[in-house]
Amino acid sequence: SQTIHQWPATLVQPVGSPLSLECTVEGTSNPNLYWYRQAAGRGLQLLFYSVGIGQISSEVPQNLSASRPQDRQFILSSKKLLLSDSGFYLCAWSTGGSPLHFGNGTRLTVT
Amino acid sequence: AQSVSQHNHHVILSEAASLELGCNYSYGGTVNLFWYVQYPGQHLQLLLKYFSGDPLVKGIKGFEAEFIKSKFSFNLRKPSVQWSDTAEYFCAVNTPPGTYKYIFGTGTRLKVLA
Numbered sequence A: 001s002q003t004i005h006q007w008p009a010t011l012v013q014p015v016g017s018p019l020s021l022e023c024t025v026e027g028t029s030n031p032n033l034y035w036y037r038q039a040a041g042r043g044l045q046l047l048f049y050s051v052g053i054g055q056i057s058s059e060v061p062q063n064l065s066a067s068r069p070q071d072r073q074f075i076l077s078s079k080k081l082l083l084s085d086s087g088f089y090l091c092a093w094s095t096g097g098s099p100l101h102f103g104n105g106t107r108l109t110v111t
Numbered sequence B: 001a002q003s004v005s006q007h008n009h010h011v012i013l014s015e016a017a018s019l020e021l022g023c024n025y026s027y028g029g030t031v032n033l034f035w036y037v038q039y040p041g042q043h044l045q046l047l048l049k050y051f052s053g054d055p056l057v058k059g060i061k062g063f064e065a066e067f068i069k070s071k072f073s074f075n076l077r078k079p080s081v082q083w084s085d086t087a088e089y090f091c092a093v094n095t096p097p098g099t100y101k102y103i104f105g106t107g108t109r110l111k112v113l114a
Helices: none
Strands: A003-007 A010-015 A019-026 A032-039 A043-052 A053-060 A067-070 A073-078 A087-094 A108-111 B010-014 B018-021 B031-038 B045-048 B057-058 B064-068 B075-078 B088-093 B102-104 B108-113
Touching: A003 B045, A010 A019, A019 A032, A019 A043, A019 A108, A019 B075, A032 A073, A043 A067, A043 B018, A043 B088, A053 A067, A073 A087, A087 B018, B018 B108, B031 B064, B031 B075, B045 B057, B045 B064, B057 B102, B102 B108
Parallel strands: A010 A108, B010 B108
Antiparallel strands: A003 A019, A019 A073, A032 A043, A032 A087, A043 A053, A067 A073, A087 A108, B018 B075, B031 B045, B031 B088, B057 B064, B064 B075, B088 B102, B088 B108
16 A cells, blocks of 8 residues: 655744755555645645656746655755744645545654 | 635534535536534544535535525535534535536634523
8 A cells, every 4th residue: 555754744944044854655656746835724735746757847936946856756945944834734746637645744843 | 717715714603503604606607515523633634525515515514505506606504403512614626527626615614602
């Protein structure tokens, strides 16, 4: 069966520090991978999606970037965090039009 | 722009009450539709989905949803809620079907009083 792993679960980082959140999927090949940010009362905002290794599309201009170095690995990064980057980040995968499958999320607090 | 609207942001019900959460979308073409639930401290889980066929879809835990194409709606229902249904519920649309594009509503927080 397919599983998705996302870490860390919580993270507190100072303003200006770098960020790296990792997500890996097991049990499926060539998934579509996604990074969402969830904010209270605002639903889920798509940040990045990837349909293959090295292929990244950004939905919202921001201080973040994403990379897909391997088929089932998706990384969310920042060189210098801003206070406004605080939030709850979710990784997800899908194949074709299947439902999205979400990881447990990372609660990021930038201080 | 394509959007998904969930008009009820907060709902409070007593146990055994009936539930209906509204979801409307703005896309005029073919869509895949989903309801997700997020229990406190847990990840988003799929409740049910609609791709085609019978517009009345049954999901887990006694939930169902009805797709009404003419109203661009996909409302979630449960005849009798339980305290354990306390959670946040999200409606989502995949459009065009099979693409990367999943659009989520802003969510509805349901609190069920014991």
